[in-house]
Amino acid sequence: MPLDPQDVDYDPLERMRYVTFKELDDFYDAMGTEHPCENCNAQEWNHVCDSEGPVALKIPAFNREDAYAVAFVISCKICGNLRQTNGGTIIKWLDDRAEK
Numbered sequence: 001m002p003l004d005p006q007d008v009d010y011d012p013l014e015r016m017r018y019v020t021f022k023e024l025d026d027f028y029d030a031m032g033t034e035h036p037c038e039n040c041n042a043q044e045w046n047h048v049c050d051s052e053g054p055v056a057l058k059i060p061a062f063n064r065e066d067a068y069a070v071a072f073v074i075s076c077k078i079c080g081n082l083r084q085t086n087g088g089t090i091i092k093w094l095d096d097r098a099e100k
């Protein structure tokens, strides 16, 4: 699986399968995700993940057959509030950073 955006076979959607905790933390830090939880004002978050790493959610479209969005999610440690971020936005940010 080509993970280099310069590779002709590169697929940003496939790249989402290999996102690491460190990459997500870098993205969230750059985007100001230290802002407190909207519900309880806590500032500690967990990645939605399993033993293999971050888990991306596949959100099916209501009005399009086979269309979906992919999102990475963090969960407030205190109240469980979920924050979703579009996977494509994260991959674009990571790719742009890698090019610098």
Ligand SMILES: [Zn+2]
Pocket: 037, 038, 039, 040, 041, 042, 076, 077, 078, 079, 080, 081
């Ligand atoms: Zn909270």
